[in-house]
Amino acid sequence: MVAEAAQLSSTRRVYHFGAGPAMLPPEVIAEIRAELPDYAGTGISMLEFGHRTPEFRALMREADNDLRELMGIPPNYAVLFLHGGAALQFAMAPLNFGGCGAYLVTGQWSAKALHEAERVAQAQTVWDGIESGYTRLPARNEWLPLQNATYLHYTVNETIAGVEFHATPESNGVPLLADMTSMVMSRPVEVSKHALIYASAQKNLGIAGITLAILDPAALRTPPRSTPSLLDYRYCLEAESLPNTPPVFAWYVLAKMLKWVKLQGGVQELAERNRRKAEVLYSVLDSSGFYVSKVEKSCRSRMNVPFRTHTPSLETVFLQQAEAAGLKNLAGHRTSGGIRASIYNAMPETGVAALAEFMRDFERRHG
Helix, strand or coil: CHHHHHHHHHHCCCEECCCCCCCCCHHHHHHHHHHCCCCCCCCCCHHHCCCCCHHHHHHHHHHHHHHHHHHCCCCCCEEEEECCHHHHHHHHHHHHHCCEEEEEECCHHHHHHHHHHHHHCEEEEEEECHHHCCCCCCCHHHCCCCCCCCEEEEECEECCCCEECCCCCCCCCCCEEEECCCCCCCCCCCHHHCCEEEEECCCCCCCCCCEEEEECHHHCCCCCCCCCHHHCHHHHHHCCCCCCCCCHHHHHHHHHHHHHHHHCCCHHHHHHHHHHHHHHHHHHHHCCCCEECCCCHHHECCCEEEEEECCCHHHHHHHHHHHHCCEECCECCCCCCCEEEECCCCCCHHHHHHHHHHHHHHHHHHC
């Protein structure tokens, strides 16, 4: 596998900075390629594998064990692997935690979570950063009171705005729900401080199609009677994440990614690597009058680095020349424009260094 990964890495002449689906490690792609025609000597491809076979049930158990080990998940917490992406969790979470949710709105994704909660339950805004352009996070004394809130929801990392909570908010005993889609496995998190953590896979956990949910079953409420079974956490728990046919291949890739994280030295080692990668890019931005970063330094994301050039017309030139240099998918989100580098776990430090050098060279030529 090492030789195949090296060959794949040498033929990969580009670095993929897209926000998701994101870059996969060459080693994982090499393993998938080697196993694709025949999984575990069965003669059957994982693309056609049955989800109730002994081989797949073994994969499920191993993925659960690896996840629990890597994230330090308490034994009384449950782990689910679900359909629908994080967007479905925007509705599933309020249906299962009931009452009236409180939302910290720190970017477009937490705003979407709030709006979806309002469709199926009651919700209140504790703080909304839209007036600042979602360039900062609130101090605790800026929050509105949690008026009879049954849970507090926050998005740990906003991929579009580029802001990130680097510490767990204090909810004062109110169950805490977190969308960790774009930063899960990038650094250690305090699972026990949360009643629910959810994350779709296509950033740090593999490919699109499967979503992780880690929850404290004791914190669940009974959802409305009209709630579809597939949106009831308890129903999914009773079915061991198999209430219907799951995304088998995506689950398989997720299991591969967990093994890869272990081989890298675990989440703490990746956290140090991610810190260094982010510092490389932010040092270019901070030392330049050519590039503009609007996010407050205290809450800058280590996964998604959005920025602009001082002359907006140069951004198209930047993106075209970066593409030609093998630095791909650097365009900002369609709603905000600009430039954005997503530097998830699989992005190597050499890729970030190549982007930083390109940025400095582009400034010398166009500044």
